[in-house]
Amino acid sequence: MAVSYPSDRLKKVLLRIPEDMHAALEKSRKDSGRSSLTAEVLARLASTFPDEENWQAIAQNSPAMQLEKRVHSLETRVSELEAVLSPQHLENMPERPSASTLMVEQIRKRLKT
Incomplete structure (x- = not known):
């Protein structure tokens, strides 16, 4: 050996x-x-x-990661609601920006102030 x-x-x-x-x-x-x-x-x-565990904890708690998680959660919820609504109901709804687009706009406004 x-x-x-x-x-x-x-x-x-x-x-x-x-x-x-x-x-x-x-x-x-x-x-x-x-x-x-x-x-x-x-x-x-x-x-x-940085040690790996510390790096992962920092990354998971970063503002960018928190926003990404929130956007994902909102997009998932919107998809679930769209699945429940009938296609006819969705066709009659006025066109509006997606939840993620609205979230990005809010973030941009906050960053400008």
Whole structure:
């Protein structure tokens, strides 16, 4: 059976950086006590990405996502109501913008103020 090492799961990346940046990374590596330049670069990269659970929570609670959910809910409700109404009743109804169009117009007005 082949022996597996943690480094087997890592991808190799050839990275070209300016000499002064390399020197700054090397200094930072020494100051932080990291064993390699790779460890320093990985630590710095990892700090720029929010953890996945936190990112998902932020995305789900963003105003844009809340509006998207609300628009979807309204569109679903309008479709359900249209399914209940008879075709003749729908034909006699005056033409009006969709719920999503009205919602977008309201959002635009709020953003302008």
